[in-house]
Amino acid sequence: MIYQYTVNIEKDPKAGVFIASVPALGCCFTQGRTREEILERIREAIACHLEALLEDGEEIPHFESRIHE
Numbered sequence: 001m002i003y004q005y006t007v008n009i010e011k012d013p014k015a016g017v018f019i020a021s022v023p024a025l026g027c028c029f030t031q032g033r034t035r036e037e038i039l040e041r042i043r044e045a046i047a048c049h050l051e052a053l054l055e056d057g058e059e060i061p062h063f064e065s066r067i068h069e
Helices: 035-055
Strands: 007-012 017-021 029-032
Touching (some): 007 035, 029 035
Antiparallel strands (some): 007 017
16 A cells, blocks of 8 residues: 655755654654755655554554645
8 A cells, every 4th residue: 555645844944954744644754954865764754654653553644645845
């Protein structure tokens, strides 16, 4: 099954990094120096978060996907 989630991406001008979060997955977030890096890292963070949910016997949330910048 393929899961798709909305990803919010913001740039922190003070730190000079991008910050990405997945609202549907609560505490699923990461940061990176470039757009390419942040997209790779958020995909990894989502995969790890979903794996942890499965290991804990939790239900996987189903939501539509969008990237917000």
